[in-house]
């Protein structure tokens with residue numbers, strides 16, 4: 007009953023790279039967009055309009071035109087279903103609920119356009135100054151998929167083409183509204199965003215890693231945490247300097263990067279690392295990230311100790327971790343907690359640290 011036309015002939019000028027071929031997890035953006043429409047009752051065919059889309063199983067690919075609407079027109083030529091959904095190839099996060107809502111509304115009203123209310127204030131502009139104050143409640147932003155009765159949308163496109171206006175329109179709802187009738191609105195979704203610039207990809211492929219470490223307190227060894235010397239009668243028993251938070255951070259970074267843990271890189275029976283300054287472990291992890299073209303987007307460290315009181319050192323430790331990794335301190339958060347005198351840590355026999363890292 008429905009065919010889906012996926013407009014995938016964008017030239018990605020704003021991105022500087024082929025955004026539809028970029029990956030989110032295992033799939034390309036385009037494949038993920040296509041997958042969103044598979045296995046939905048009532049959808050007969052998926053048609054990709056693209057000159058250079060790679061082969062995606064189970065879909066029909068047709069060549070596009072110079073502009074979006076010329077491309078969509080090529081897609082329309084290939085469809086004979088009663089209804090059609092037009093969707094942007096660069097909106098891979100569309101949900102099944104939204105697709106079904108649009109389909110339902112299209113069956114009922116002959117058209118359906120998902121929209122979002124505007125939450126920011128809206129201003130008219132003129133020569134770099136604010137010139138008017140429109141009521142934002144009178145406006146919405148519109149998304150895709152947009153649904154139409156195929157025969158009516160084809161007619162609207164034919165009229166636009168005849169008047170030589172086809173290239174001026176930015177979406178189908180404008181063409182349909184102009185030549186057929188106003189489009190019916192349905193609620194869109196914030197998450198159904200269009201990937202337009204490189205910044206839109208930031209964080210989408212975040213890699214997550216966690217690390218944990220615990221060392222026993224011993225007398226006669228300086229206490230080092232996050233590379234900072236802390237005034238305390240005990241230090242941490244270890245092959246290295248025992249800097250548990252740096253070990254936890256190193257593990258978080260290594261595992262997020264898909265590597266084995268710190269013990270594999272720096273065996274604790276290797277004499278080279280006896281009393282080693284733990285900053286070298288972190289440096290090694292940072293080198294690996296660099297080799298893999300990964301960077302730290304966020305790092306959280308939690309130190310668990312009954313004593314000493316760590317609040318005077320928190321800011322210094324946070325700054326030091328950021329400096330060691332050559333990242334801005336805003337990307338690092340650090341907290342300290344006790345175990346309310348419970349267990350080994352509560353009895354001041356040990357100190358533990360946790361770390362969580364997100365890499366992009």
Ligand code: MG
Nearest residue numbers: 219220250253
């Ligand atoms: Mg350790």
